[in-house]
Amino acid sequence: MSKHLFPTYKRWDLTFDSAHGSEITTTDGRKFIDLMSGIGTVNMGHNHPEIVEAVEKQLHRGWHGSNFFQYDQQEQVAALLADASGLDRVFFANSGTEANEAAIKLARKATGREEIVSFTQSFHGRTYGSMAATGQAKIHEGYAPLPAGFTYAPYNDAEQAEKKITSDTAAVIVETIQGEGGVVPGEQAFLDKVNEVANARGALLIIDEVQTGIGRTGEPFSYQKYGLRPDIVTVAKGLGNGFPVAAMMGREDLQSYFGPGSHGTTLGGNPLAMAAVQATLNVLNTPGLLSEVEDKSKHVFQHLQKQCEASDIVTEVRGAGLMIGIACEQPVAPILTKMQEKGVVALPAGEKVIRLLPPLTISEERLTQGLDIVTEAIKETAKTKA
Template identity: 45%
Template sequence: MTHLFENYARWDVEIVSGSGANVKDTTGKDYLDFTSGIGVCNLGHCHPQVVEATANQLEKIWHTSNLFKSSLQEEVAEKLTSHSMGEYVFFCNSGAEANEAAIKLARKFTEKSKIITFLQSFHGRTFATMAATGQDKVKQGFGSMLETFVHLPYNDVDALKNEIGHETAAIMLEIVQGEGGVHVAEEDFLATVEQLCKDYGVLLIIDEVQTGIGRTGKPFAYQHFNLSPDIITSAKGLGNGFPTGAMIGKKYLKDAFNPGSHGSTFGGNPLAMSAAKATLDLIFEEEFLNEVTKKGEYFVSKLEEIFSQLEHFKTIRHKGLMVGVEFSEEVGSMISLLRENGLLALVAGPNVIRFLPPLTVTYGEMDAALGIISGTLLDSKKVTC
């Protein structure tokens, strides 16, 4: 018997320990974890530097409140702003909270309420972020949504030109739609989005919850496209598994978040900030990020060789170590077989296998994962899509 709500479709596996890309379940079985907690443990499980930083902080103080100054918050904020377009940071506990903050800030600053987002997007499960999300499945059963969000086809310039206007507060998008199928934005589309925002006085919000903190080979994915958004949001990889989120904004937005306008009891707490500082110290190094790009190119090239032999394979989309393999049929049986054989992977919609290995993954671990994929899906002949 369980006393938990059944809102998660849980696998029949309990992970009890991990190091880097390797984890172990309650039976002692080992797995290569190419989910990273859904893009969270970018430095792998129990990274020594992050463990040491949080353990040291545990012996000092866990919580005070945001009534007090925080030098740790200041240090992490400086790291985030020096590696992004922003000047100010608000700390919270998750990606949904970061996106809530971005939505509130955009509406308060512009004094407008209409926000354009895109089909297949995912921005969270609170009422505002659920309404912002361009997938009906997350909204079923919850009644009327907030009416101020408009969802347009992704990468469709004409649809955007027809919808945007001076009554629009913001455009909100992901550079790579992770939950929606690992769809990468087109460069011309993003350039048009930014120009239209300038033309109409609209804020550009980029949701970097999954793509940020090195996942694509840059500190933030928008930096691949020479964009300068007004607001970006971050979470998942920020604390390497310790819950934390951040909204980063440009200087001219500062006065819209005046004292009392927004808050978070646990946001920016000392434990979260110690984990985030240790994480960013490692990931924001140029050499580290260059390696992410190289690893992504290597892994995808080898995946192409394997998956191209399967009948229903369509394409691979990726940016850095954010990889989606699309098929013309559902992939649930593949995910299950890979897990049985010791490799953890994800779906991104019914037809896409998503790989999010730790950014610290070694070439040996990638080769081992590729061996499991090949042995499971080709050699065994046990699966068709």
């Protein structure tokens, strides 16, 4: 128990020492297969040599000069993101919640409207604006009054979404797959309707790709799998392979609303962060990487569905790419503890969902080893059918 840290995290009885590839080592010498990637951040694996080399090179050139300077690296990375996303303009921040704050501000300023529509069980961050956009009462508890102008519709309910999005709506913010909300994929018809109604009523469509972006679902951004046309996209987590960095991307015509003095950040887009992002995007663009993610994804779902079909407690295996949720009929905390005892670290997504977010670069052999431990832990923690 720490004497000096606020107890904001339910910490495990594990002390991080080092990590390489898809393996984490603790200070007592134990090694764990990493099926969480730093909560979906270390997409290219721990200590990826190209990314480490890029950051280390920049480290000796300079960390930070301020955004009054022009940074060649920012323009280079913005061009890579524009090419990957199909959007035009980029604002760099330090975290997903900051990217979503920027998106909310830009949407209100550009439309002259106040209302932001989001969805129940969503998660968009913990600062006041992004927390207000988060459709979970437990995240709001104790922080009233929240900023006004936020309203929620049920996720995957196209009819209710159409009712909520009106001529007063500045923006709709949505995850194509709800991560913290239980690894719940958006239905195509629902997301299509949200996109269509937002367009028709002059509201901007913001897609939160903080957890789903940078190859996690088998595309650079998950909205590309659905064929959606967002006005604004936010990304963080995997963007710098675990280095603190985020981005908000938007259409060209939105740039006039974010001029000098309209928004800012002291450290956003610093040279170290840009080195990490540029190297990460270069790895993402490696020929064959995303097709390998798709192949591994098929392997994961086939393996888990086969192994879990006899379980009394597993109700569904869902997700996309290497973003996997194993929904259970009972709390999963004991299963996660059993997994740790056997040498695998993973996450919950709510009380009754095991969330797997392995590095995209994990070998199929290592992935299978980890999945076997996951299913063993499920079987040992719960009754199974004969």
